[in-house]
Amino acid sequence: MTALPQFPYHRDPFASGSIRESDEDCDCCGQSRGVLFDGVIYTASTIKNLCPWCIADGSAANKFDASFFDADFCDDSGEAVALPKEFYQAVFDRTIGFATFNPFGWWVHCGEPAEYVSRQEPYDMIFECRICNKLHTIQDLD
Ligand SMILES: [Zn+2]
Ligand SMILES: [Zn+2]
Known part of the structure; x- marks a missing residue:
C-alpha cells in the first residue's frame, strides 16, 4: 500500500483508528486507493467515502465544504x-x-x-x- 499523505497536525492516523481499508471509490476524486477516512465528516453534502489524499490537499474541504473536527x-x-x-x-x-x-x-x-x-x-x-x-x-x- 502507498504511504499516506503527511498530516502536519495529526501524527499517526492509523494508530488513531482514522483509516479503514476499502476498495470503494472516494466521493471526491473518484479513485479507489485502498484506504478511506474512517470518521465523522462535517458537511451538508451526502458523502460517505473520502480518501486521505483528498483531505490532505484540501480538495474535500473545497468541494463539499467539509471539515473533520468539532x-x-x-x-x-x-x-x-x-x-x-x-x-x-x-x-x-x-x-x-x-x-x-x-x-x-x-x-x-x-x-x-x-x-x-x-x-x-x-x-x-x-x-x-x-x-x-x-x-x-x-x-x-x-
Ligand atoms: Zn511551544
Ligand atoms: Zn479522494
Whole structure:
C-alpha cells in the first residue's frame, strides 16, 4: 500500500483508528486507493467515502465544504484563542479526523496549533508543540 499523505497536525492516523481499508471509490476524486477516512465528516453534502489524499490537499474541504473536527483553538488553560484563518483551514479542514467524545480545544502553543500525537486511554489526548516540542494533555471525558 502507498504511504499516506503527511498530516502536519495529526501524527499517526492509523494508530488513531482514522483509516479503514476499502476498495470503494472516494466521493471526491473518484479513485479507489485502498484506504478511506474512517470518521465523522462535517458537511451538508451526502458523502460517505473520502480518501486521505483528498483531505490532505484540501480538495474535500473545497468541494463539499467539509471539515473533520468539532473543535476550537485553546491555550494552556483551556481558554479559546484566535489564530489566523490559515490555521483553521490547515487543522480543521485539511487534517484527517480522530474520534473524540466531545467538542474539544485544540492546543495552541508558541502561536501555532500543536500536533495531535495520540490518545492515552481513556480520556487523555496528547498534543506536542511543533515549535518547542512541549507536550500537553487535553482531557476528553465520556
Ligand atoms: Zn479522494
Ligand atoms: Zn511551544
